[in-house]
Amino acid sequence: MSFDEIINRRGTYSTQWDYIEDRFGEGTKDLTPFSISDTDFKSPQPILDAILQRTGHGIFGYSRWNHDDYKNSIQKWYQTRYKTTIEKDWIVYSPSVIYSISTLLERLIGLGGKVMTHTPRYDGFTKILKPFNLYEVELKEDEDGVYRTDFFKIEDGFKDGVKIFLLCNPENPTGKIWSYFELEKLIGLCEKYDVILLSDDIHMDIARKEVTPILKINSKRCVIVSSASKTFNTPALGGSYALIPMQEIRDIFIEHIKERDSVASPTIFGVISTITAYNSCGEWVDELNKYLTKSCEYVVNELDGYKGLKVKIPEATYLMWIDFKDTNIKLEDLKRALIEVGKVAVMSGENYGDSYKLRLNIGCPLEKVKIGVEGIKRSVEKLCK
Numbered sequence: 001m002s003f004d005e006i007i008n009r010r011g012t013y014s015t016q017w018d019y020i021e022d023r024f025g026e027g028t029k030d031l032t033p034f035s036i037s038d039t040d041f042k043s044p045q046p047i048l049d050a051i052l053q054r055t056g057h058g059i060f061g062y063s064r065w066n067h068d069d070y071k072n073s074i075q076k077w078y079q080t081r082y083k084t085t086i087e088k089d090w091i092v093y094s095p096s097v098i099y100s101i102s103t104l105l106e107r108l109i110g111l112g113g114k115v116m117t118h119t120p121r122y123d124g125f126t127k128i129l130k131p132f133n134l135y136e137v138e139l140k141e142d143e144d145g146v147y148r149t150d151f152f153k154i155e156d157g158f159k160d161g162v163k164i165f166l167l168c169n170p171e172n173p174t175g176k177i178w179s180y181f182e183l184e185k186l187i188g189l190c191e192k193y194d195v196i197l198l199s200d201d202i203h204m205d206i207a208r209k210e211v212t213p214i215l216k217i218n219s220k221r222c223v224i225v226s227s228a229s230k231t232f233n234t235p236a237l238g239g240s241y242a243l244i245p246m247q248e249i250r251d252i253f254i255e256h257i258k259e260r261d262s263v264a265s266p267t268i269f270g271v272i273s274t275i276t277a278y279n280s281c282g283e284w285v286d287e288l289n290k291y292l293t294k295s296c297e298y299v300v301n302e303l304d305g306y307k308g309l310k311v312k313i314p315e316a317t318y319l320m321w322i323d324f325k326d327t328n329i330k331l332e333d334l335k336r337a338l339i340e341v342g343k344v345a346v347m348s349g350e351n352y353g354d355s356y357k358l359r360l361n362i363g364c365p366l367e368k369v370k371i372g373v374e375g376i377k378r379s380v381e382k383l384c385k
Contacts, residue, residue, distance in 0.1 A: 003288065006365055006368070007042060028339055032344050032375070034364075035345050035361060036361070043233050043234055083216070089247075092254055094239075096240050100253075101225055109164055116157045116166070117134070118167075119354075120349065121171075125200075137149055147174050149182070164195065165186070165197050168199070169201050172317060183217055197223070199222065202229075203230055204316075224242065226240065231277070234273045293313070299373060302373045310326065320361075322358040324380070344376065346372065346375075
């Protein structure tokens with residue numbers, strides 16, 4: 001496949017392309033979007049072939065996920081790409097990663113319970129964390145452009161009764177990958193204070209350095225929630241999975257999705273796409289990462305230092321975290337200029353906890369990335385005159 005291929009997504013009920021006005025207001029539907037974190041790349045051909053073959057069967061009755069084909073593919077992916085052993089019994093299906101997080105939080109600590117997470121953070125976390133007592137730890141960028149956490153503040157929160165730490169590895173929106181040392185230290189604190197480490201690893205495959213799944217370090221205090229959908233651009237097919245080593249927690253989760261919410265029957269295309277992706281599409285991911293790295297380099301070359309903008313290549317994800325603080329431009333002015341002058345729909349960092357940033361989705365052909373970059377340039381230039 002050529003990642004340069006331009007595919008028209010308008011008219012496909014695409015959240016990113018067809019419903020721009022939901023996020024950017026009336027009259028913005030013709031903007032070029034760089035917002036929702038899916039990509040404009042066609043899924044790998046083996047996935048398309050598998051779906052077409054299954055569609056040809058013509059019967060789409062209730063299906064199952066609890067079988068070797070599904071579980072073996074997940075085990076294989078973690079072993080071959082991350083040298084991480086996943087026991088088959090740990091694997092459980094879930095409709096979505098956010099559903100898994102919300103359910104585990106509610107069942108393990110109850111509404112109003114104490115949970116800790118980092119900021120800036122994925123706005124989907126913010127929405128589901130509203131019913132809980134939230135402790136925030138700020139990720140601060142050091143002189144080398146590396147985001148660091150505050151382990152002293154984390155320990156203080158654990159002493160104050162936090163029982164779940166919600167991690168994102170890699171982080172959305174900063175693109176930070178947690179090092180083995182950092183994870184080892186965080187897990188040690190979780191063990192000391194009887195805290196569950198719940199890690200959203202959905203961005204793990206789009207990375208420019210080594211990613212360490214927490215279950216490679218510890219299987220007593222850790223849970224991973226993830227999906228193949230982010231990597232292979234299949235979120236509309238549905239489905240995700242959780243890796244839960246602790247049987248008591250696993251039983252609680254399975255009982256909840258089967259008996260309380262009745263969402264244990266998966267979409268067959270979600271199951272098939274996961275199996276096919278993890279068994280047959282590793283080389284495609286390697287090529288995707290090479291392409292995205294070149295796009296990151298282009299954005300940095302064009303925008304870093306432009307009128308005071310700062311941007312660097314993120315350690316992971318296809319999300320560029322652009323700092324405009326030194327431009328002295330007000331957020332509301334920039335948001336308006338991006339729409340009216342730049343003609344681009346770019347997410348404001350205020351959605352994630354930093355009002356001096358923009359989040360630019362470059363998961364698209366380079367020609368589209370160039371439209372986004374030029375739109376940002378025009379907007380900033382207009383406001384700096």
